[in-house]
Amino acid sequence: MRKRVFAFTVFTVFIAGAAFGRGFLTAQSFPETFQDLSFTDRIVVLQDGYEDYESEYDANGVCISGCTYAGITIEQDNILTQKETAASLVQSALYEAQQKQPTQPILSNKPTQSGQQTKPNGDGAYYCQNQRMDIPLHQAIPRGEPVANRPRISSPYGNRTHPVTGKPQLHKGIDYAVPSLTLVYTTADGIVEKTWTDNSGCGNGLLIKHATGIRTQYCHLDHVTVKNGEHVFAGCPVALSDNTGQSTGPHLHYSMKNESGNYLDPSAYTGRAN
Numbered sequence: 001m002r003k004r005v006f007a008f009t010v011f012t013v014f015i016a017g018a019a020f021g022r023g024f025l026t027a028q029s030f031p032e033t034f035q036d037l038s039f040t041d042r043i044v045v046l047q048d049g050y051e052d053y054e055s056e057y058d059a060n061g062v063c064i065s066g067c068t069y070a071g072i073t074i075e076q077d078n079i080l081t082q083k084e085t086a087a088s089l090v091q092s093a094l095y096e097a098q099q100k101q102p103t104q105p106i107l108s109n110k111p112t113q114s115g116q117q118t119k120p121n122g123d124g125a126y127y128c129q130n131q132r133m134d135i136p137l138h139q140a141i142p143r144g145e146p147v148a149n150r151p152r153i154s155s156p157y158g159n160r161t162h163p164v165t166g167k168p169q170l171h172k173g174i175d176y177a178v179p180s181l182t183l184v185y186t187t188a189d190g191i192v193e194k195t196w197t198d199n200s201g202c203g204n205g206l207l208i209k210h211a212t213g214i215r216t217q218y219c220h221l222d223h224v225t226v227k228n229g230e231h232v233f234a235g236c237p238v239a240l241s242d243n244t245g246q247s248t249g250p251h252l253h254y255s256m257k258n259e260s261g262n263y264l265d266p267s268a269y270t271g272r273a274n
Helices: 002-023 039-047 074-098
Strands: 063-065 118-120 126-128 153-155 158-161 168-171 174-176 183-185 190-198 203-209 215-224 237-241 252-257
Touching (some): 074 158, 074 168, 190 215
Antiparallel strands (some): 153 174, 158 168, 174 252, 190 203, 203 215, 215 237, 215 252
């Protein structure tokens, strides 16, 4: 009986440790894809908000992981993304035509951080100062680039060979070749939906929800300067770039999704494909 009680106690402690993550499972190196992880490692990574943000295909161009539909080809996935992008552009244009831009600055309920210029208001609130002349004040739809001064695009949206795995891939984002600790800006007003870390993909990531359900995603960050649920404003810094996750050098990966969670071609919104 004593042996059974001891075994049950050990099993309970193991499950509790796995469920509550990093206190029990310390830092570790992850395999290339989420599908390769053990059950307990998946628990830890899911707690940090991991998502399979890059699709990969076999030598015949058939999806292996991270695709909208199982068995879809690169060409089919690209066509689907372009259709979703065209529909999103129409919806965005209609939304912008119906909305009136606010004439007064929107207040954040707390001081902003890491490079954001603020000034105190009488009631303790803070103004976020838009630092990007190319991003309109309180823009509702994310248009423009998340980094300043039009840096080199090291990997545009489209077909490529993944630089780490060597597998065919539809790169559903834009990679900006910027040095570590470059300021990353939100391209529209929105709400921080998620911040997370995963060592096997996005690294330190940030997801912001904007009007019409569009979401912008920022990967390989050094750290974010905002918190989940916080309101953010167009043209204000929200993170610093780096080389975290599955990456071969310092850069910012920027991608966009629609309200259904399907990826969009971000170049249709940034105004620059390469």
